[in-house]
Amino acid sequence: MKGVCATEKRGTKEIGSEELVGWDAVTQGVVINSFEGNATNVASLKQEERNYSDFSSYTATVASWRVVKPVYNRDICIDCQNCWVWCPDTSIISRDKQMLGIDYDHCKGCSVCVEVCPTNPKSLLMFAEHEEIEKALESWPTKEK
């Protein structure tokens, strides 16, 4: 990881040395870069096309927060994108108006996506974290009347 200090060494004292420094030698702030190199036009790039640096939380994971996980059933989904717009953790992968799946690195298992899913039966359901996805799909409920 590399960060950029907003102020370089000033005066005669090294930043971070043990002795006290004057007010004009204090590090004023730190800049951390979400991307490696040039970062213009980020809005026109899909997440997989971007050159994230180690500082971006995209490279981190909160998967350990989950005790239940959403499982996605492609067969029932109507691509309404309700789950995409209300996911608080940017964990619904939608590309070209199609729902592709769930980003399990960033999902915290809040179940908002299941609540807002309009299909019958729901195309997203919560299962225990240890449940295998194939088994979960096999045990999918049928249409409610």
Add this chain to the structure above:
Amino acid sequence: MAITPIKNLKEFSTANDRFEGAHLLCPGCAHSMIVRELMNCSDDNLVIATNTGCLEVSTAVYPYTAWDTSWIHIGFENAATAAAGAEAMYKARKRKGTLKDPDAPVKFVAFGGDGSTYDIGFQWLSGAVERGHDFTYICLDNEVYANTGGQRSSSTPIGSSTTTSPAGRVSYGEKKMKKDMVSIMAANGAPYVAQLAPNKWKIMAKGFQKALATEGPCFINTVSSCTTEWKFDPKDTVHITDLATDSLVFPLYEIIDGYELNILYRPKNILPVKDYLGAQGRFKHLFKPENKHVLDEWQKRVDASWERLQRREEARI
């Protein structure tokens, strides 16, 4: 600046997210729904400043940042000033011709919680609006200091139980009414102010786009349901916000140039306020028989405020 209206959700979903996951906001937090929507409804380069609060401390836990735009981590009170300062510098450098890419569209945005907007940052916000900087201030209103453990703020509504206004044998919780920040900012001279909610995504996206396109300081109050301090299940965030807008506790409206008030959402079935209050743990003591007068007070106030909004919409004053 022209606004490209978002027709439907499928079209909206082609936006490339610039707010990354793995931030440390609670599961089901409405803050990130609002922030994501703001960043998705615009392709412009954004310069964002954030007041201290849940959003700031959770999205920038060193060494990580959840922001894919320029973002300034600043004090509890001065996101409005930081955004205003960045905007002033941008204008000055544009004038002097020292910008690398002077034609790139840049928008300045400040985020603050209700504590830093209604209380601590009030003076800074008011000053920045008065000076007329071209920026948008978005208040994420969860009606409590959620980041520091749930103390009351001047946005906390009557009857809410917080850690500094606890409900118990002698008290029914918070005694004071909520401050009407939207009207205050409209009177402060902001050309566009609005109250929006994340459950009505289309209205909210339109409001955000209008605010970004309007030249001058814009203020937007957004309803941000807090699973931790409002005490409801994380999965119900959107449902609780639905109750808030359909019971007219949070009416959605905009005020243009201080007088032209437009109601943005009229619920088909207006729900009683007690449906909204009953769904949250912070109001559960209000349903005891001795606190019935607070419930009546609530309904009366909400009806009166809805009536007042409709009259103002007709009168255009």
